[in-house]
Structure formats: C-alpha cells, structure tokens
C-alpha cells in the first residue's frame with residue numbers, strides 16, 4: 001500500500017509527512033515525527049493520554065487518522081511551553097505535585113488548556129466533568145484538580 | 161489494521177464514484193471514527209476503503225428554520241452542544257449526543273455515526289426518533305428520505321445500502337408548547353454505556369393538557385422501542401402523578417432487555433419505568449415554558 005503525503009501545521013510549524021492511511025495521528029506524532037510527549041494509554045479513546053487539539057478542538061489522537069490532519073492545525077504538549085518558560089498550567093502541576101509516573105500528564109495539560117480557553121473560571125465540578133476523559137492511575141485526581149484550579153486563578157490574574 | 165485506501169471527497173458529486181466503487185470493494189463511511197477506528201484496530205471491521213464524509217459541506221452544520229431544523233449527519237456532538245439555538249429547540253436531541261463519552265470523544269462523535277453504528281445502547285437515536293427525525297440518505301443513484309427509526313434493523317446492522325450514507329437529519333421545528341428530553345441511567349457519573357435510555361417529546365396546551373406525545377426507549381431491545389401505548393395514555397391528561405405512575409409502569413413492561421455486567425433484566429425493566437416517568441416530566445416542564 002502506498003503511503004499518503006500529508007501537509008499540516010503542528011504547534012504553528014508547517015509539517016509534511018508520509019503515513020499509512022490506517023495510521024493513527026498518535027502513531028504519526030510518536031513514530032514518524034518523534035513528538036513523543038503525546039502518550040498512548042489505551043488506543044481506544046478511554047484514557048485521554050493522547051489528547052491533542054485539532055483545529056482548536058480537544059480530541060484523542062488515537063481516534064484520528066494521520067491522513068485526516070491534511071490542512072489542519074494541531075497542537076500537542078510540545079507546543080504548550082514558551083521556549084524554556086513553562087506555561088502556568090505546567091508550573092501549577094509541578095507546584096501541586098499533580099503527577100507521579102507522568103504518563104497522564106501531557107494529556108491532562110493539553111485538556112486543561114482547552115478547558116480554560118472555554119471556561120476561565122471553572123468550578124471544581126465543572127473541571128472534573130470536563131476532564132473525565134483523562135484517567136490517572138497514580139494521583140487520585142485531587143492534586144490534579146487543585147493544580148487546574150490554581151492555574152485558572154493565576155491565568156485570570158494575569159489576564160486582568 | 162491491514163492496508164486501506166482513504167478518500168475524503170469535498171462534495172456530494174465527488175462522493176458518487178466512490179460510492180459506486182463501494183458496491184464492489186468492502187468500504188466504510190468514516191465520520192468521527194470513535195466507533196469505527198476502534199473496531200478496525202480490533203479486527204472486527206476490515207474495510208479496504210474509507211470514505212471520510214466530513215469535508216462535504218452538506219454533511220455538517222446546523223440550520224434552524226421556522227418549519228424545519230437541519231442537522232448535518234457528521235456534525236460533532238460538541239458543536240451541537242455549543243449551539244444555543246439547537247439547545248432551545250431540541251434539548252433532548254442535544255442531551256442524547258452531548259453525554260457521549262468524554263470531552264475528547266464529543267469533539268469527534270457524530271449523530272450519523274451513533275445511529276449507523278447501530279448499538280442497542282446508542283444514546284443518540286431515542287431522542288431523534290421521538291422528535292420525528294427524518295434522514296436524508298445520499299446514494300450513488302440519488303437521494304431518499306427515511307424516518308430515523310428505519311435505519312437500525314439489528315445490533316450493528318442498518319438498512320442502508322453499500323453505496324449510501326446519511327447526509328443530514330431533518331426535524332420539524334417544535335411548535336409552541338412542544339419540547340423534548342432524554343435521560344439515561346449509567347452506573348458511573350461519566351464515561352459509561354446506557355443501561356437504559358428514554359426520550360420523550362411532549363406537547364401541552366395552555367391548560368396544561370397533553371395534546372401530543374412520543375416516548376422511545378433505548379437499550380431495552382435490539383433496536384429503539386417506540387412506546388406508542390405510553391404516548392396514547394398521556395394524550396388528553398394533565399400529566400398528573402397518577403398518569404405518570406401508570407406510564408412508568410407500562411414502560412417497565414416494554415422491550416426484551418438483556419442481563420449484563422451493568423444490570424439485570426429485572427433492573428432494566430424497573431429503571432425503564434423510573435426514567436420514563438422522570439423524562440416525561442422534564443419534557444412537559446420544558447413544553448410549558450415554551451407556550
């Protein structure tokens with residue numbers, strides 16, 4: 001089977017790649033483009049470790065085909081920090097010790113960014129519902145939710 | 161997954177030759193992929209060709225007219241949820257789709273995919289049927305329109321031909337005093353499959369009397385159960401407690417549910433009654449607010 005040529009934008013950069021038509025976006029990111037920050041936890045849409053933003057919408061990259069990225073804008077965990085300066089969400093995850101093994105963390109951070117873009121002042125319940133598709137086996141979620149609400153407060157402060 | 165060809169037609173015309181090819185080559189329509197890609201990876205579905213319909217303008221988007229509401233079959237549930245006007249007109253149809261999966265899944269999952277995956281527990285279909293939805297089916301030989309309830313014929317099977325897909329859904333715009341609702345029971349708070357789901361579409365007049373009703377139940381049979389007898393019982397009443405109790409009792413007797421890890425047959429029957437009573441009440445309250 002011949003590979004398909006795809007032209008897309010990842011974290012603001014124009015990117016071209018060849019992929020098999022049945023390769024997932026997650027496989028393309030990790031295996032073809034060496035953007036390994038995006039993790040695979042299940043490959044069935046259940047865990048959210050593979051979360052990316054596709055044309056501004058939060059999706060599981062394991063449930064998107066690489067060929068579907070043609071002409072789209074993708075944002076991954078690699079695009080969150082500003083150079084060596086951590087994004088406030090990343091900073092608050094560190095300060096709150098909101099991770100142990102870290103496999104779920106990129107997905108949580110990408111999803112949190114989507115949450116706060118839509119709702120800068122979420123209640124704890126709203127944050128928990130929005131992030132229900134991100135699973136963590138280590139932390140028990142409390143520290144993650146605290147980091148999310150802290151980041152929201154900090155970002156609101158910076159914006160006003 | 162084996163090798164597969166991927167096509168993303170930009171228009172209905174461009175889709176025609178691909179649909180003709182689909183009569184010879186095992187093919188699948190790709191919408192959000194939240195069912196199909198998982199089934200392909202598991203080897204349950206093994207198409208040689210994928211036809212991604214999301215780039216066809218007629219297949220996405222929401223238009224609300226005075227007589228008719230148009231919902232593109234490949235509109236993601238997140239887009240439905242963000243439409244204030246769709247919430248106002250068909251809150252039950254939105255509820256059926258917006259509680260699917262997680263935020264991430266909602267960014268992709270579509271009503272056309274939900275219906276055509278034909279899971280007995282699919283959350284989208286009951287409210288679309290209760291709302292009187294019609295499917296505009298596009299095929300290589302033209303277009304036909306069928307009611308939503310005629311699409312699923314058995315678990316995992318639809319009445320569509322190999323060279324057809326659902327282009328859009330059309331619903332009559334609800335009249336004053338008409339509204340819908342959808343409720344499901346799941347063992348968890350989020351991210352689970354319906355044990356039972358019930359939709360109601362209710363019309364009331366200024367005196368609070370029910371003048372029209374449609375009630376549908378999901379996950380209590382191989383396909384959605386249309387509870388005509390329950391609807392008949394409601395019409396002409398003020399939807400008082402005694403009527404609702406009777407409606408619930410009647411609904412618990414419907415369908416042929418199965419036992420699985422989420423619930424037994426007895427539990428499903430019982431929950432069907434409880435949800436029916438509650439969902440009628442929610443739809444009726446909304447209907448009263450639209451007078």
Ligand SMILES: Cc1cc2nc3c(=O)[nH]c(=O)nc-3n(C[C@H](O)[C@H](O)[C@H](O)COP(=O)(O)OP(=O)(O)OC[C@H]3O[C@@H](n4cnc5c(N)ncnc54)[C@H](O)[C@@H]3O)c2cc1C
Pocket residue numbers: 044045046188189190191192193194195196197213233234259260261262265268269270271272273274275276277281282283284320324325326327351352353354
């Ligand atoms: C984590 C997770 C949680 C989920 N939770 C729920 C839930 O709570 N409730 C629920 O009901 N579902 C749930 N689902 C299943 C799934 O997300 C939904 O059924 C969804 O609506 C499918 O839509 P899709 O666009 O992704 O379909 P696809 O996967 O693209 O397609 C599904 C099937 O329909 C066919 N198809 C798609 N569009 C059309 C069309 N327009 N015309 C003809 N055929 C078409 C495809 O060929 C395929 O066979 C969940 C899935 C995941 C991964």
Ligand code: FES
Pocket residue numbers: 039040041042043044045046047048049050051060061062063
């Ligand atoms: S790897 Fe995509 S949701 Fe788990």
Ligand code: FES
Pocket residue numbers: 098099100101102103104105135136137138139
């Ligand atoms: S930190 Fe290990 S899964 Fe979340």
